Amino acid sequence: MPDDRSEIPTPEVARHHNHLRSIAHMIPRLDPEAQILILLGRDVLQVHKVREQRNGPHSAPFAQRLDLGWVVVGDVCLGSAHKAAAVISYRTSVLENGRPSLLTPCPNQLQVKERFSSKVHNATSSSSLKFNIPVLDDSNLGNTIFQSTKDDDQVGLSIEDRMFLDFMDREMTMDDTNSWVAPLPFRSPRQRLPNNREQVLSRLTTLRHTFERKPKMKDDFFAFMQNIFDRNHAELAPPLEEGEGTS
Template identity: 55%
Template sequence: MKIPISVKKTEVSSNSKSMQASPSGKRRAEPDEQCPLHNKPHPLRNCRGFRSKSLEERRAYLKENNICFKCCASFTHLAKDCHKNVQCRECRSENHPTALHPGLAPWISETPVTTREQGGEQGEEAPQAVTAKCTDICGTTVRAKSCSKICLVRVYPAGQREKAVKAYVVFDEQSNKSLARTEFFELFGVTEGTAAYTLKTCSGVMETTGRQANNFIMESLDGKTHIPLPTLIECDMLPDDKSEIPTPEIARHYPHFKRVVDKIPAIDPSASILILLSRDVPQAHKVRERCNGPHDAPYAQRLDLGWVIVGEVCLGRAHKPEFVNVYRCNVLSNGRTSPFDPCTNSLHIKEKLDTPEQHRQFLGANASEILFDGKDGLGKGVFQQTPHDNKPAMSVEDKLFLEIMDNEVFIDDSNSWVAPVPFRQPRRKLPNNRAQAVKRLLTLRHMLEKKPDMKEHMIR
């Protein structure tokens, strides 16, 4: 008997990617064609109503409607599968579109409208607008943003300016040799000059090898400064955090940086951090001008290669750091720094006696003042200390020897000193050496048989 099998046919729409079937079977326009929030013929990514919502509300709306978080223009794919290139028009970031820019929309006032500006009407009190300016600098990251001495320059071989490339350089006065990444050597085709060198970092000392580049010129963006570079050694252990590069947006939020806003270049996404300039290029480190500001604010310096900003630039100062850059890894019990973890199998005890009278329970007052400094009284009430504590003591056998000599040494009738042999007590039984004595006797007899004269002299 055959078992009946029943199936339900499922139809898959073969329309273009810009269409999606709704539960009712009707065509559903993509968010880039019709705004799903207002059902109007304008893209969702340009919708002012959608942009006016908070970032959490916008994200929740995209998630509920299965809209791509990256482009905000399609129901048919997710952000991880999106191949569109997006750029925020407000912060120039390539990580999110303008519709998902954090913070308030540009057309929303940061200050509440006063009663005078409303014409004196008494109505509902308008809610006060709350802004988070720190998101303009730090973005959506949970850690504070900090800037270091990083500058955008042009680098090219001497006499070949047409081969110039833009690169970021890091200024480090704690290094004694300038370094360059492997990418730098690949860009200019440097293949010769490999040499061994010793690299000393916080992690320890290591022997490594790398190529060396010579006869390179470093030029500022305005073309006014040209600095010959020393020999660059190949090393990939260079700082590579592009979030620490100063930007005009950072300078715009600090009053004492207003005059340098237009002098700091925007982030160049095509340029990488390729060079670390050490103190072997003193001209590059010299400060020609500076902007200090308040004590707890970041400061700016004008170097020959351009302006740099140094310090924590977070406006709110409320971020939790994810990573901490330190030169000192661990502090041992003796106060020295070490990259190794300290031993946990150690015990440190410190006892503080309350009164000086406790120091004198076992010693006199003068001895106590000499032996103890009053800072650490460990053991003063447990062990009696004397000036002879650090001297080596006699062993048990030494004491027994002295006792034997004291009790058994005497002067005999001939007025001579007589002393016993100080054997160990109790004396051990001597071993049986008969075999050794017989062997020596046979050897002597054999020798005398060969030498009659010697035998005659010995017998006499």
């Protein structure tokens, strides 16, 4: 539903198009005092049924006959310009085709243009230098549209990688001894670990059998663990409270 009365089709608009002239007398004249009092939604299917149609060129509007009468669909601005309601000054507008006109250009017309620099390697601007945007040349567009950079072969960070780096930036701190303290585990919120008592006992039994067969390995293992405790890199687990350690 247009909110601008200049967008409402009129008999004059229909007569302007050759394929709509035959139905121009069936298009009601514009009533500037008429109010929009009712809207017919798509749930009233019958009034939206197209009984007849008048088509035309690709850029021209077309007409459809519904049960309530003929409607024109498309751009109904003649020459993409609107007639002013009153002339209060001698002002000339320049239309998109470059022609000067006393009519006001249609505000619903949108033109998109692309402009490339004539040079590829030497032409730069402050924005292209700031954001590392290559300047393209339309005469050599096929060879320059995909620019190679030094980061093309680098592996991109996954979503979890970015979350991990952000988490470390926020949670990693330095304690009173000037040692870096990292949060563990890295996933937040921390999930409750399952009861793995049977797996631990199985691995401990296997490790004891290995130490019995390899005394040198046993001595190295104990020396390594003692060094970790001496450096305060690990501590003994506290005793379990009542109800802990069971699933």
